[in-house]
Amino acid sequence: MTRTDERKPSIFLLSLGCSKNTVDSERLMAQAVASGLTFNDEVDEADIILINTCGFIEDAKKESIDETLAAIGKKEDGSVREVYVMGCLVELYRRELAEEMPEIDGFFGTRQLPEVLAAIGAKYREELFDRRELLTPPHYAFLKISEGCNRRCSFCSIPKIRGTYVSQPTEQLLREAALLQQQGVKELNLIAQDISVYGYDLYGKSTLNDLTLRLSDMGFDWIRLLYAYPLNFPLEVIDTMRERGNVCNYLDMPLQHIDDRILRSMQRGIGRSETIRLIDEIRQRNPEIRLRTTMIAGYPGETREEFEELLDFARQTRFDRLGCFPYRHEEHAPAFILDDTVSDEEKEERVGELMELQEGISASLNRKLEGQTLKVLIDRIEENVAYGRTEYDAPEVDNDVIIELGDTVAKEGEFRQVIIEDSTAYELFGRLCDE
CATH class of the missing domain: 2.40.50.140 (Nucleic acid-binding proteins)
Structure with missing residues (x-):
């Protein structure tokens, strides 16, 4: 409901979750500021609490719930007037949240920016779509090049949360990048659920490399590529990294596992041999590249032998950066129909084993930098x-x-x-x- 108060309310915005959520919050802030609203860093000095939630993994869901309950407490003791909740968790559990938390003044999904703004007393303006109030330090920012995902990885609920893959038009991204540059941004981090297929829906092919080249031409000091999918990755981007001094020799490519049976069950569309060939080709094209990946331990049915295969792969490949998560049953993900056979204790132990191995690899790689x-x-x-x-x-x-x-x-x-x-x-x- 649009407000008629003479004094505009001040907002305390809590943005949880990933960098893609951060961009959503920054866009919301720019729209709200254009309507004359202000944001307050101190929750007790604000009129409204607005929480942009994450719903991707169990720990993130818990954090979102805990923060929402804390906000309800602030409303009940009179510290704030209203509380609104938006984002990924709402997409998954809108009805349940509304039933359990009637104190919340409104729930909004990931594609309801105009409705959120109306609720807090602002107006959505299409011409301000590219504008952002940065939540990052002013020298770096994230550029979200697409929304949603067409992959159907069995462990992931993102397609349900964010919808199908929609590339942002290149010209729009260049305008947004120019605005960020005017704000003082020196490092531009390209993000999406899957940067590999950027452009297919608009131009009939991956245009990630063309976008990277055009952004490079704009004169950013660093351009970084995050969250590449291994299947259909455009290798010409690796050549661009080698040839362009301001395109970082860095690629974040989550692989999740290496065992063929598990990769098939995960519906990744790529197997062990193709994965190894891809990594070899990337490193051959650009020997200076640093690779980050993410793995999942304790996927349903994962045997000790299959986990040992993952350990051996990490040991031999020597990723520069590696993270690992224990598999968690997500009711909105396809793998929820599988038997969650690995105990939570075993999952955590496997994560610990892999991260201990990676710690040794990382220490060894870092020692080589001493003196440089x-x-x-x-x-x-x-x-x-x-x-x-x-x-x-x-x-x-x-x-x-x-x-x-x-x-x-x-x-x-x-x-x-x-x-x-x-x-x-x-x-x-x-x-x-x-x-």
């Missing part, structure tokens, strides 16, 4: 210590470069040359080169 001078982007400075990243590290998930500043001066958002002096599995320690 690397270009580092300073993300933040706390108590005379600077925390930055190399081109081989994505925001929020990868290694930090930790720099004791002493009497030297550094600024957040600037690139500096750093001599790496020490390392751990997930950190590099260095000092700034003398100017």
Whole structure:
């Protein structure tokens, strides 16, 4: 309902979940600010709490529920006037949430931005679609190049949450990128549920490489590619990484597993041999590339032998970055019909085994960087210590470069040359080169 209050309400926005959710929240904020609303960093000083929820995995769902309950408490004690909940969790459980939480003033799905804005007293303006109020530090941002997903991975509920795959038109993305550049963004991180098939629905083929080249031409310092699907990945992008100095030698490609039987059950569309050939081809085309991947341990029916195969694959492949999640039964995912045969305790033990193996690999790879001078982007400075990243590290998930500043001066958002002096599995320690 549109408001008639003379004083515009202030909003406390809590954005949970992935970087794709972050972009949604940034778009909402830009629209709301254009309508004269303000956002407050202090929840007790706001009139309205708005929560953008995540519904992808069990822990994220729990966090969303816990934060919503806390917001209800704020409303009940009079700290805030209204509470609204939006996003992925609502897409999955709108009816259940409405029944269990009648105190909430409104629930909105992932494709209801105009309705959310109307509820909080703002108006949706189509001409502002490209505008964003950044929640990231001002020197980097995410560019969401598509929405939804056409894959049908058995463990994933994203197609139900986000719908079918829709590429954003290239020209629109270039306009949005130009606006981000005007805001001071130096590092542009391309994101989607699946960047590999960007453009197929609009142009009849993958145009990821063309988009990357055109963004590179705009003069960003770094362009990074996140969340590539291994099937139908356009390998010409790897050549572009090698040839273009501002396209990071980095690729995040979640593989999930390597055993053929499990990959078939996961409905990944690609098997062990094709996966290995793909990785070999990527590294052959660009020896400087750093690969990040994600695995799932304890998938229904996963035997000890199949998990050992995954361990051996990780040991031999030596991914530069690797994360692993225990499989969780998601009622809105296709695999929910399978028997969840691996105990939670065993799942956690397998995750621990794989991550212990990766820790050793990461430590070994980082030791090779000691003594080298690397270009580092300073993300933040706390108590005379600077925390930055190399081109081989994505925001929020990868290694930090930790720099004791002493009497030297550094600024957040600037690139500096750093001599790496020490390392751990997930950190590099260095000092700034003398100017």
